[in-house]
Amino acid sequence: MASTDEELVARSVAGDHDSFNQLILRWERPIYALAYRVIGRDEDARDVCQETFLRAFRALPGFKGQAKFSSWLYRIALNLCRDWIRRQKRTPVVSAPEGIDIIELAAEQGPVESIEELVARKQLSETVAIAMQQLPEEQRTAIILKEYHGLTFQEIADLQGCPLSTVKTRLYQGLSVLRRDLEARGMTRGRASEKAS
Amino acid sequence: MNEVFQCDDKAQLVAYLYDELDHVARRRIDDHLRVCATCAAEITGLAGVRHELAGWVPPDAELGFSIVPKVRDEAPARVLRPAHGWRLPDVPAWAQAAAAVLVMAAGLAIANVQVRYDASGLVVTTGWMSRSAPEVTPAAAPATAAGRADGDWRPALAALESTLRQELRAARPAAAPVSASNVEGAELPMQRVAQLIEESEKRQQQQLALRLTQFNRDLEVQRRSDLVRINQGFGQFEGRAGAEIARQRQMLDYIMRVSAQPPPQ
Numbered sequence: 001m002a003s004t005d006e007e008l009v010a011r012s013v014a015g016d017h018d019s020f021n022q023l024i025l026r027w028e029r030p031i032y033a034l035a036y037r038v039i040g041r042d043e044d045a046r047d048v049c050q051e052t053f054l055r056a057f058r059a060l061p062g063f064k065g066q067a068k069f070s071s072w073l074y075r076i077a078l079n080l081c082r083d084w085i086r087r088q089k090r091t092p093v094v095s096a097p098e099g100i101d102i103i104e105l106a107a108e109q110g111p112v113e114s115i116e117e118l119v120a121r122k123q124l125s126e127t128v129a130i131a132m133q134q135l136p137e138e139q140r141t142a143i144i145l146k147e148y149h150g151l152t153f154q155e156i157a158d159l160q161g162c163p164l165s166t167v168k169t170r171l172y173q174g175l176s177v178l179r180r181d182l183e184a185r186g187m188t189r190g191r192a193s194e195k196a197s
Numbered sequence: 198m199n200e201v202f203q204c205d206d207k208a209q210l211v212a213y214l215y216d217e218l219d220h221v222a223r224r225r226i227d228d229h230l231r232v233c234a235t236c237a238a239e240i241t242g243l244a245g246v247r248h249e250l251a252g253w254v255p256p257d258a259e260l261g262f263s264i265v266p267k268v269r270d271e272a273p274a275r276v277l278r279p280a281h282g283w284r285l286p287d288v289p290a291w292a293q294a295a296a297a298v299l300v301m302a303a304g305l306a307i308a309n310v311q312v313r314y315d316a317s318g319l320v321v322t323t324g325w326m327s328r329s330a331p332e333v334t335p336a337a338a339p340a341t342a343a344g345r346a347d348g349d350w351r352p353a354l355a356a357l358e359s360t361l362r363q364e365l366r367a368a369r370p371a372a373a374p375v376s377a378s379n380v381e382g383a384e385l386p387m388q389r390v391a392q393l394i395e396e397s398e399k400r401q402q403q404q405l406a407l408r409l410t411q412f413n414r415d416l417e418v419q420r421r422s423d424l425v426r427i428n429q430g431f432g433q434f435e436g437r438a439g440a441e442i443a444r445q446r447q448m449l450d451y452i453m454r455v456s457a458q459p460p461p462q
Contacts, residue, residue, distance in 0.1 A: 017264045028260045036255040046258060053262055119421045124252040132253070146215065147250050153217055168208040175211075179246045187249055 005069040013060055020060070024053050027070060030149060031077050037144045038081040038137075040129070048084060052077040067158070074149070075159055078141065085137065124187075131181040139174030142167055202229040204236055214243055 003011075003022070011019035031052050036045035055076050056063075063072060132140055138160065145151045145159065156167045202209060202225050212218045213226045230237045 017266050021263045024262050024264070028262055032258060032260055033255045036258075037253070042256050042258060045255075046260070049260065050262055053264075057264060116421065118418050119425060121252065121254075122418065122422065123425070124249065125254055128249055128253040143250070147247065153212070153215075165208055168211045171215075172207040172211045175214075175243050175246050178250070179242050182246060182249055183242075 006065060009060070009063065009065070009069055012057075013063075020057060023069070027073055028053070030070075031073055033148060034074065034077055034144060035081055037132070037148065038078070038141055039084050040133070044084060048077060048080045051080055055080075071151075071155055071159065074145070074151075078159060081141075082137075127182070127185055127187060131178050131185070134181060135174050135177060138162075139170045139177075142170040143174045143178075146171060200225070202226050204229075204233060210236065210240065210243075214240060214247070 003019075005023065005026070008019040008023050012023065028049060032045055032049040035048035035052075036042060039045060039048065052073060056073055059076075063069070067075075132143070135143070142156055142160065145156045146153075151159070153164050153167050157164045160167065209218070209222065209226065213223060216223075218226070230240060
């Protein structure tokens with residue numbers, strides 16, 4: 001049976017590096033995905049991911065388990081993303097996913113996915129990425145944490161350091177802007193009307 | 198607490214959307230959605246957005262970070278990033294090309310490449326070892342003095358080398374004949390080297406084939422994507438042109454109708 005995060009943390013604090021490496025293995029992809037969606041650049045997202053685990057490792061003795069380990073990691077990663085955005089002194093560029101990932105995906109999936117499906121998925125991904133780019137950072141982060149990481153409103157509020165109601169407002173406003181944007185691009189309306197009917 | 202859901206309570210609507218409501222509040226909104234088309238449409242629209250968001254997938258990056266423990270007097274443990282392809286993301290192509298030329302020039306200089314064209318044809322030599330000197334007979338030795346006088350030191354050097362070789366040959370006993378086992382021993386490493394070279398070539402060919410396949414697929418995806426965009430563009434153009442034609446036809450019908458009417462008395 002796999003160890004829980006708490007057990008691995010306890011063993012890591014006691015000096016077991018392998019346990020911390022298991023935590024890395026468990027959480028590196030979600031942290032990378034979070035960083036990528038917030039700052040929008042593959043290479044920088046890797047850097048943020050690496051730095052997140054480095055900081056977590058150094059601060060591990062001070063981690064008393066007052067929050068979930070994952071929430072703690074998310075907080076470190078989000079702070080690093082915020083620093084990165086501040087350093088760039090510009091709106092983060094949520095670039096369209098680079099072509100290489102589509103190709104790699106295609107190589108992995110082999111003949112299962114046709115070129116047409118690949119094209120459609122690439123276009124969808126690009127459109128969503130561009131639409132997300134239009135949102136303010138707080139709204140975008142709230143949506144990312146909710147949609148892709150499944151955090152509760154309360155967890156997002158803790159991470160963003162704001163009241164629960166603010167999180168809901170950010171989500172509502174962000175989703176509404178996205179809805180208008182995507183509808184203007186010819187997406188969601190059809191599906192929405194299909195569902196309505 | 199309100200018993201009836203209010204349309205402007207967007208916080209409750211979002212909580213409903215993400216299913217973070219207690220049973221009572223959820224049923225209250227369900228009841229409201231049955232009678233309020235506006236809120237129902239909004240929930241449907243936002244659910245549609247959530248569906249589209251699922252299509253945003255980050256690159257399938259190779260991560261594999263790990264903690265490397267401290268060894269003796271080295272720096273503290275650190276998180277190492279996985280090895281991946283060497284990239285120069287921010288260096289322009291011309292700079293990369295210039296760097297490549299520099300590296301190549303340095304390589305040629307180190308290898309001491311010399312190109313010579315003479316009566317025996319084009320000769321390319323590399324390395325710092327001197328060329329095998331031409332056989333110089335003792336009779337030719339007097340000529341070296343003349344050559345030295347002309348400033349040509351090469352024949353003198355060749356003569357000196359020849360003399361030294363003769364002296365060395367005379368000083369040491371005759372070399373042992375080369376046995377068959379020695380030849381085999383020398384051939385074995387060569388076979389191994391040849392095998393390694395062959396394996397390396399095969400690997401490179403496979404990598405090249407893989408990259409070509411990926412490139413082709415990338416190209417095809419881009420081509421299809423462009424075709425879709427072009428089709429969309431044509432569709433919009435045709436729509437606009439069709440609307441214009443319809444308007445002109447209406448105008449023509451109107452003119453025909455007006456012109457067919459008898460002039461007023």
